[in-house]
Amino acid sequence: MLELKNVTFQVSDEKDQDKEIIKDISLTIEDQKFIAITGPNGGGKSTLAKLIVGIYEPSEGQILYNGTDITHMSVTDRAKLGISFAFQTPVRFKGIKVKDLIRLAAGRELSIGAACAYLSEVGLCAKDYIEREVDGSLSGGELKRIEIAQLIARNTELSVLDEPEAGIDLWSFSNLIKVFEKMREDRKRSIIIISHQERILDIADEILVMRDGQVADFGKKDEILPELLKGTAACKYYQ
Amino acid sequence: MDKVQRDLLETVADIHGVPEGAYNIRANGKLGGRATTANIDIVTKQDNPGIDIIIKPGTVNESVHIPVIISESGLSDMVYNDFYIGEGSDVVIVAGCGIHNCGDQSSRHDGIHTFHVGKNARVKYIEKHYGEKDPDVSGANIMNPTTVVYVDEGGYIEMETTQIMGIDHTVRDTKAYLNGEDAKLVIRDKLMTHKDQHADAIFDVEMNGIGSTCDLISRAVAKDDSTQTFKAAIVGNARCSSHTECDAIIMDNAKISATPEIKANDLDAALIHEAAIGRIAGEQLIKLMTLGLTEEEAEQEIIAGFLK
Numbered sequence: 001m002l003e004l005k006n007v008t009f010q011v012s013d014e015k016d017q018d019k020e021i022i023k024d025i026s027l028t029i030e031d032q033k034f035i036a037i038t039g040p041n042g043g044g045k046s047t048l049a050k051l052i053v054g055i056y057e058p059s060e061g062q063i064l065y066n067g068t069d070i071t072h073m074s075v076t077d078r079a080k081l082g083i084s085f086a087f088q089t090p091v092r093f094k095g096i097k098v099k100d101l102i103r104l105a106a107g108r109e110l111s112i113g114a115a116c117a118y119l120s121e122v123g124l125c126a127k128d129y130i131e132r133e134v135d136g137s138l139s140g141g142e143l144k145r146i147e148i149a150q151l152i153a154r155n156t157e158l159s160v161l162d163e164p165e166a167g168i169d170l171w172s173f174s175n176l177i178k179v180f181e182k183m184r185e186d187r188k189r190s191i192i193i194i195s196h197q198e199r200i201l202d203i204a205d206e207i208l209v210m211r212d213g214q215v216a217d218f219g220k221k222d223e224i225l226p227e228l229l230k231g232t233a234a235c236k237y238y239q
Numbered sequence: 240m241d242k243v244q245r246d247l248l249e250t251v252a253d254i255h256g257v258p259e260g261a262y263n264i265r266a267n268g269k270l271g272g273r274a275t276t277a278n279i280d281i282v283t284k285q286d287n288p289g290i291d292i293i294i295k296p297g298t299v300n301e302s303v304h305i306p307v308i309i310s311e312s313g314l315s316d317m318v319y320n321d322f323y324i325g326e327g328s329d330v331v332i333v334a335g336c337g338i339h340n341c342g343d344q345s346s347r348h349d350g351i352h353t354f355h356v357g358k359n360a361r362v363k364y365i366e367k368h369y370g371e372k373d374p375d376v377s378g379a380n381i382m383n384p385t386t387v388v389y390v391d392e393g394g395y396i397e398m399e400t401t402q403i404m405g406i407d408h409t410v411r412d413t414k415a416y417l418n419g420e421d422a423k424l425v426i427r428d429k430l431m432t433h434k435d436q437h438a439d440a441i442f443d444v445e446m447n448g449i450g451s452t453c454d455l456i457s458r459a460v461a462k463d464d465s466t467q468t469f470k471a472a473i474v475g476n477a478r479c480s481s482h483t484e485c486d487a488i489i490m491d492n493a494k495i496s497a498t499p500e501i502k503a504n505d506l507d508a509a510l511i512h513e514a515a516i517g518r519i520a521g522e523q524l525i526k527l528m529t530l531g532l533t534e535e536e537a538e539q540e541i542i543a544g545f546l547k
Contacts, residue, residue: 055525074528084529091523091525093544094545095544104531
């Protein structure tokens with residue numbers, strides 16, 4: 001279970017003025033839940049994800065994971081505790097190959113066959129990719145899928161994904177939906193996924209709407225999604 | 240040969256016991272073993288220390304190993320090795336130098352390798368430089384390799400040169416003359432320095448043959464207080480193309496200077512140079528930390544990948 005208690009995150013802008021990106025958020029995410037976070041751009045969704053995985057540290061407040069205070073815990077220690085993260089813009093490397101990232105994600109030496117199996121799960125023809133370098137030669141969509149393959153290889157209790165659908169073509173998108181469903185159903189894991197896509201919101205148990213650094217709404221998908229899809233009525237979240 | 244020498248040999252030339260094919264082992268300035276084949280002859284020079292390696296035209300799928308190892312402190316070794324690679328042959332040449340310094344005097348190896356790559360011949364040249372010391376000894380390990388390459392019509396040479404730490408001072412000087420039509424040169428240079436080591440890497444390539452190509456990629460890592468300079472001058476004197484890439488990671492208090500030069504003396508010379516020096520990107524470290532690696536482990540993976 002993940003708990004955020006009065007979490008605030010401040011940064012200084014160019015004029016040295018403090019600006020709150022996340023404003024006093026408190027929420028609880030239960031185990032084995034599929035949570036979709038949505039809301040307007042600039043609302044603090046990615047910042048919230050980075051606070052959960054430890055890339056940012058809250059200015060105020062507390063984050064608890066399974067009862068342990070992880071507020072000041074490093075990215076590494078949170079990863080070891082069972083929190084995974086898929087970046088919105090996957091990081092590129094010179095010389096590190098796809099198989100290296102999959103091996104590091106799995107946390108053990110892998111046979112080529114085992115590494116390939118993870119890539120196949122995200123719809124990549126594994127033999128074409130396993131020896132490729134994770135650099136500019138891979139497209140944005142390919143990198144996103146490799147990012148998700150790493151989450152599958154890590155197989156941790158909690159996975160946080162920041163807009164995994166961005167840059168992915170329609171055909172692959174359908175398959176990715178299946179991947180997310182499988183991650184939830186097969187493995188009984190918790191997933192927090194930032195998305196603007198109706199089809200992703202539709203498979204969530206709960207939807208959290210963020211606006212202006214605050215939780216605008218948080219509840220069961222059946223209650224929130226119809227509101228979001230009402231067209232102009234959804235403006236209440238986007239004003 | 241003692242264990243120190245055997246270990247050095249394994250590190251620099253992947254040799255376990257006696258290598259297959261032609262070889263010449265130079266240990267502490269003396270001949271440590273030699274074998275020739277029907278197609279590859281190795282002859283001791285009369286005028287200078289060193290050897291001539293003569294590969295007959297049409298020799299394919301053969302290899303030559305010519306490692307040099309130094310395990311005596313204070314030894315200064317200088318060799319001239321000339322390679323004559325016959326027309327149409329296709330061979331692998333493995334050179335390498337390993338120093339184990341067990342004392343307080345400098346151990347030094349200077350080698351001048353000259354390659355004459357014949358018409359339509361293909362050569363893969365692998366060179367590793369490695370140094371180690373006993374604990375608490377102050378003797379410096381010094382290596383100054385000079386490589387000169389002449390490539391004839393349709394000839395191809397791919398050079399994979401590596402020096403990962405252990406060498407205190409080095410000047411690595413490579414000169415190539417792509418004289419024949421469609422002559423090709425590929426260089427993959429990997430260099431890592433640490434502590435207070437210094438390395439100079441110099442590449443001078445003259446492209447004289449019509450259709451000649453050069454592809455030079457240098458990857459360097461400088462740690463601690465080490466310093467490196469990189470100079471590459473590529474001159475296009477005919478219709479030719481070249482691509483030079485110098486990529487370097489600096490860490491701690493290290494300093495790297497890169498001086499790229501490309502010079503076109505022909506309207507149809509197409510020359511590209513890319514150079515980048517910088518620290519490891521913070522986002523790369525964070526990415527690997529989200530996979531459970533510590534910052535130090537992440538750094539090691541990034542460097543290992545970069546120099547792979």
